[in-house]
Amino acid sequence: MQKVTMKTKAKKAWRKPSLYGPDIDLSVYTDQAEEQMPVKDLRELPGQISEESREAGITLESGCRSGSFFQIDHSVVLASSYESGLEVMNISDALQEYDWLSAFLWKAVSVDSDKYTAQSELNRHNGYFLRALPGHKVVFPLQACLFMKQEGLAQNVHNIIIAEEGSEMHIITGCATALSVQEGLHIGISEFYIKKNARITFTMIHNWSEKIVVRPRSAAIVYDNGVFLSNYICMKPVKSLQMYPTAYCAGADSTVRFNSIVSAEKGSDIDIGSRVFLKAAGSRAEVIARAVSTGGTVKARGHLIGEVAGIKAHLECRGLLLSDEGIIHAIPELEGRADNIDMSHEAAVGRINEEEIQYLMARGLRDDEAKAAVVRGFLDVEIKGLPEQLQKEIKNALKIKEKGNYLL
Amino acid sequence: MIEIRNLTVSVDNRTILNDVELHVSRGETVALFGPNGSGKTSLLYAIIGIPKYTVESGTILFNGQDITKLSIDERARLGIGMAFQRPPAVRGVKLNHILELCLAQRGVTDSADINNCIHELQLSDLRNRDVNLGFSGGEVKRSELVQLLAQNPDFMMFDEPDSGVDLVSIQAVGRIINQLLEKEIMARRRTKAALIISHAGHILDHVNADRAYVMLHGTMYCAGNPGDILDDIREKGYEGCITCKK
Numbered sequence: 030m031q032k033v034t035m036k037t038k039a040k041k042a043w044r045k046p047s048l049y050g051p052d053i054d055l056s057v058y059t060d061q062a063e064e065q066m067p068v069k070d071l072r073e074l075p076g077q078i079s080e081e082s083r084e085a086g087i088t089l090e091s092g093c094r095s096g097s098f099f100q101i102d103h104s105v106v107l108a109s110s111y112e113s114g115l116e117v118m119n120i121s122d123a124l125q126e127y128d129w130l131s132a133f134l135w136k137a138v139s140v141d142s143d144k145y146t147a148q149s150e151l152n153r154h155n156g157y158f159l160r161a162l163p164g165h166k167v168v169f170p171l172q173a174c175l176f177m178k179q180e181g182l183a184q185n186v187h188n189i190i191i192a193e194e195g196s197e198m199h200i201i202t203g204c205a206t207a208l209s210v211q212e213g214l215h216i217g218i219s220e221f222y223i224k225k226n227a228r229i230t231f232t233m234i235h236n237w238s239e240k241i242v243v244r245p246r247s248a249a250i251v252y253d254n255g256v257f258l259s260n261y262i263c264m265k266p267v268k269s270l271q272m273y274p275t276a277y278c279a280g281a282d283s284t285v286r287f288n289s290i291v292s293a294e295k296g297s298d299i300d301i302g303s304r305v306f307l308k309a310a311g312s313r314a315e316v317i318a319r320a321v322s323t324g325g326t327v328k329a330r331g332h333l334i335g336e337v338a339g340i341k342a343h344l345e346c347r348g349l350l351l352s353d354e355g356i357i358h359a360i361p362e363l364e365g366r367a368d369n370i371d372m373s374h375e376a377a378v379g380r381i382n383e384e385e386i387q388y389l390m391a392r393g394l395r396d397d398e399a400k401a402a403v404v405r406g407f408l409d410v411e412i413k414g415l416p417e418q419l420q421k422e423i424k425n426a427l428k429i430k431e432k433g434n435y436l437l
Numbered sequence: 438m439i440e441i442r443n444l445t446v447s448v449d450n451r452t453i454l455n456d457v458e459l460h461v462s463r464g465e466t467v468a469l470f471g472p473n474g475s476g477k478t479s480l481l482y483a484i485i486g487i488p489k490y491t492v493e494s495g496t497i498l499f500n501g502q503d504i505t506k507l508s509i510d511e512r513a514r515l516g517i518g519m520a521f522q523r524p525p526a527v528r529g530v531k532l533n534h535i536l537e538l539c540l541a542q543r544g545v546t547d548s549a550d551i552n553n554c555i556h557e558l559q560l561s562d563l564r565n566r567d568v569n570l571g572f573s574g575g576e577v578k579r580s581e582l583v584q585l586l587a588q589n590p591d592f593m594m595f596d597e598p599d600s601g602v603d604l605v606s607i608q609a610v611g612r613i614i615n616q617l618l619e620k621e622i623m624a625r626r627r628t629k630a631a632l633i634i635s636h637a638g639h640i641l642d643h644v645n646a647d648r649a650y651v652m653l654h655g656t657m658y659c660a661g662n663p664g665d666i667l668d669d670i671r672e673k674g675y676e677g678c679i680t681c682k683k
């Protein structure tokens with residue numbers, strides 16, 4: 030029954046523009062993709078695909094991962110878990126297998142939010158289902174890659190991630206396109222459910238290209254004493270990226286932290302924000318954004334909604350302009366709906382401080398070395414709660430391109 | 438080692454140093470006195486090459502080479518170093534990282550001198566913090582000092598290394614400066630030289646200065662024995678220098 034209502038709702042919303050970001054004409058993208066053959070091991074993937082996905086944090090070696098998911102265009106080519114207690118599946122298979130799962134579809138994200146969510150419902154092309162069973166603590170990160178290979182394709186995936194009570198998992202998601210792809214649209218719905226005493230760290234690294242349009246739609250529901258840490262990194266060009274993930278601190282003492290690090294080259298239009306509803310006593314949220322512009326436009330939004338007494342939340346956004354052409358627009362919002370709440374924000378946007386560069390140059394660093402050190406320092410958000418290996422991988426992903434040279 | 442001839446410097450078209458002459462020889466330690474706003478820091482900035490401090494005329498020679506047009510880092514790599522009076526905070530750049538970068542330029546990875554200095558100046562907590570971010574006045578001075586040690590330049594400029602430093606720390610600061618300046622060996626064997634800005638001259642109780650200059654309104658008024666000059670300033674104030682020169 031539910032499916033019918035979802036489809037009906039979606040049909041009503043299929044022309045509804047998003048509140049944010051440029052409106053995209055979905056009709057210019059094709060829905061048809063060539064079927065890709067499954068692989069047993071990521072090492073079987075063609076060199077070019079593995080190369081591009083590596084830059085999005087995906088490793089071919091299974092040794093340091095607890096599971097892998099790989100989707101090319103519409104085809105899931107690999108979905109495997111390397112330990113019991115952890116499920117890694119194609120969402121379509123998982124929906125077949127678990128009757129209860131459909132209740133989690135469109136529970137955190139509304140199907141009729143906008144035309145992108147609608148499109149995803151009306152035209153879903155798989156996606157992943159990840160689940161840590163009760164009490165299971167996954168030590169190694171599990172990785173998921175969504176890859177776009179076909180020219181002009183719209184890729185609509187729907188992901189569901191569930192951490193059962195007392196479980197813990199670290200997820201690294203990489204999204205990338207083949208070098209040959211010019212135009213493309215990626216719509217990714219991700220719904221996270223972090224149950225009592227569970228913990229998810231989710232690190233998403235985007236490696237798109239100049240003409241790709243990206244519309245992720247994600248939301249997380251965090252129950253009692255649960256922890257959701259989300260890290261987002263996009264240091265590569267993208268035509269238009271707009272996302273405003275939302276987390277709901279639904280249970281007492283739940284914690285949410287969003288870190289976003291983005292860099293906009295000339296031609297890139299990034300509109301990114303994080304929103305947290307603090308709905309239960311003792312919940313905590315922290316939203317941290319770092320934006321660099323080497324010529325592109327960044328809108329960095331943040332919205333904290335404190336609904337009950339005894340919550341604490343902080344929003345911090347810093348923007349660094351490395352070029353005369355770039356624009357960084359920080360839009361922090363605090364919304365208190367109860368008394369006895371503690372919410373604050375801090376925003377700063379500016380050019381690189383010449384004094385800092387000169388100071389480092391006085392220590393013998395060349396101009397570009399000094400700049401690199403300052404930019405790297407700027408981006409060096411301390412991401413707490415991640416395994417060391419993942420920290421290292423994130424540091425590797427934080428390379429920024431300036432004037433065709435890697436600055437760092 | 439350093440020789441400044443007829444140096445006139447402006448900031449935003451306003452002259453702040455006027456026809457300044459100064460020289461410091463190898464092995465020498467020279468003090469620079471002068472009231473607030475007289476141009477002491479500006480002179481150091483002009484020597485290190487901060488572009489905002491535009492050289493209108495005159496030359497700066499370092500070991501005989503005209504460096505007036507070189508960039509900051511070129512001057513630093515030639516062997517000029519500076520401990521800043523008020524360095525900027527650099528978010529995300531740890532003091533330790535700067536030390537590593539300085540050492541790397543000299544091809545050194547681990548330095549016993551640095552470790553001793555960190556210990557002596559009680560910088561072990563500070564080294565893992567963003568440089569100068571929230572540092573106290575005294576912490577800034579000590580952090581500047583260890584950076585100079587990592588850099589190990591031949592000509593060192595200290596901009597008020599003693600202001601804001603407590604009475605115990607100043608002894609340690611003095612010891613480190615003496616070590617940097619190779620004070621333990623005979624003057625004519627030393628390869629280093631220094632220019633030290635001080636108001637009250639506290640640092641000179643710990644570091645022996647050979648000569649001193651007095652700067653007033655962007656001009657050098659006097660040069661001579663540091664002790665005598667300090668006594669005169671204490672007695673007659675900077676007014677004394679003006680009448681003296683007349």
Ligand SMILES: Nc1ncnc2c1ncn2[C@@H]1O[C@H](COP(=O)(O)OP(=O)(O)OP(=O)(O)O)[C@@H](O)[C@H]1O
Nearest residue numbers: 448453471472473474475476477478479480489522
């Ligand atoms: N960047 C600048 N912009 C504008 N004015 C400046 C700048 N730098 C220095 N000045 C001016 O030049 C004069 C000399 O300043 P400077 O900092 O060199 O003095 P100082 O002798 O080091 O003083 P203090 O003992 O207070 O440190 C002052 O009037 C100061 O306001």
Ligand SMILES: [Mg+2]
Nearest residue numbers: 477478479522
């Ligand atoms: Mg000064």
